[in-house]
Amino acid sequence: MIKKCLLLYLFAFLLLLWSCRHEPAGLGEFDQVCFQTEVLPVFQNSCGPCHAPSKAEGGKDFTSYAEIMKAVKPFDASSSKAYTVLTGKPFTMMPPSGPLPKETRTKIWLWIQQGAEETTCSSGGNPPAVTTLTCFSRDILPVLSNSCGISGCHNAASAKEGIVISSYQTLMASNIIKAGNPGSSDLYEVITLPASDKDVMPPKPYSPLSKAVTDSIYQWILRGAKNETCASACDTTGNITWGGAIQTIIQNNCQSCHSGTTPSGNVKLTTYAEVVNAVKNGRLLSAIKRTAGVPAMPPSTPLSTCDIRKMELWKNQNYIQ
Ligand code: HEC
Numbered sequence: 001m002i003k004k005c006l007l008l009y010l011f012a013f014l015l016l017l018w019s020c021r022h023e024p025a026g027l028g029e030f031d032q033v034c035f036q037t038e039v040l041p042v043f044q045n046s047c048g049p050c051h052a053p054s055k056a057e058g059g060k061d062f063t064s065y066a067e068i069m070k071a072v073k074p075f076d077a078s079s080s081k082a083y084t085v086l087t088g089k090p091f092t093m094m095p096p097s098g099p100l101p102k103e104t105r106t107k108i109w110l111w112i113q114q115g116a117e118e119t120t121c122s123s124g125g126n127p128p129a130v131t132t133l134t135c136f137s138r139d140i141l142p143v144l145s146n147s148c149g150i151s152g153c154h155n156a157a158s159a160k161e162g163i164v165i166s167s168y169q170t171l172m173a174s175n176i177i178k179a180g181n182p183g184s185s186d187l188y189e190v191i192t193l194p195a196s197d198k199d200v201m202p203p204k205p206y207s208p209l210s211k212a213v214t215d216s217i218y219q220w221i222l223r224g225a226k227n228e229t230c231a232s233a234c235d236t237t238g239n240i241t242w243g244g245a246i247q248t249i250i251q252n253n254c255q256s257c258h259s260g261t262t263p264s265g266n267v268k269l270t271t272y273a274e275v276v277n278a279v280k281n282g283r284l285l286s287a288i289k290r291t292a293g294v295p296a297m298p299p300s301t302p303l304s305t306c307d308i309r310k311m312e313l314w315k316n317q318n319y320i321q
Pocket residue numbers: 043046047048049050051057058060062071081082085086092094095096097
């Protein structure tokens with residue numbers, strides 16, 4: 001009898017233990033969040049402008065998994081700075097311009113609760129999945145003016161609701177874009193409504209904008225909704241190669257002083273081998289990042305953030321020719 005009772009107690013105890021597992025109920029129902037396509041692009045695009053190796057505000061870099069993990073406690077979003085700053089708790093709000101859309105914050109929360117692994121996935125995954133930087137003048141304005149800035153809608157003559165979508169200036173004057181904050185931008189909201197919603201734009205019978213376009217617009221607003229021309233957009237997709245990018249950067253910015261028989265600082269930067277050597281064994285990267293204690297290179301005008309990023313990627317990808 002006593003034995004039976006003990007067994008019963010043990011059973012009840014186990015039941016209690018089982019019901020106290022600290023995983024919040026229902027988490028297992030969510031699909032695995034994909035770090036590569038759903039999390040990394042958010043950090044790179046929304047935080048990268050201020051938190052990259054070349055410019056790490058507050059000492060934080062949010063452009064790679066390893067660096068992001070320094071601000072993440074797996075399974076515990078509320079103790080992870082990478083998440084708490086998104087909600088402004090306890091005090092810092094990131095990005096400073098305003099909170100990310102709620103669904104984006106939730107996705108990052110979920111990714112951390114699922115263990116914050118460096119998950120990759122071949123397909124699927126929700127926005128923002130755009131890793132290519134599209135530029136406004138080439139990729140966005142033409143689509144918007146052709147889809148919205150048309151007669152009877154938002155060209156200068158019709159100007160429905162006072163909104164004119166024919167140039168960067170008229171678009172921004174229409175007050176439907178909040179730079180840095182797609183979630184509060186009316187433009188982004190109406191183009192992403194479900195096709196059945198009466199407020200969706202473009203309205204029926206026009207066809208909706210493709211997801212690639214709405215994703216690019218999301219990214220463009222996040223980057224600050226600037227009047228970008230293509231030359232200023234930084235394309236770091238694919239591999240960064242010597243022939244494709246690096247040689248030109250060095251030629252245009254360094255060889256005036258680092259070539260010939262008496263190169264400045266005795267550093268010659270004319271061939272692939274010489275540049276690899278200067279990055280590997282020298283202080284080239286510190287010099288272009290203008291790190292204290294190293295001569296700033298080029299001495300007068302710094303390289304663009306984009307060129308610095310390319311130099312770093314080229315090194316990380318092990319100097320592809
Ligand atoms: C416009 C520039 C800018 C953007 C964009 C930005 N930050 Fe920051 N961030 C800063 C500055 C400046 C500081 C330093 C603030 C300080 O030291 O008080 C900082 C500090 C931080 C810190 C350290 C805060 C602390 O309390 O230790 C974290 C974490 C952080 N940012 C995360 C992020 C994340 C995540 C994003 C993207 C979602 C982001 N930041 C976007 C400018 C930015």
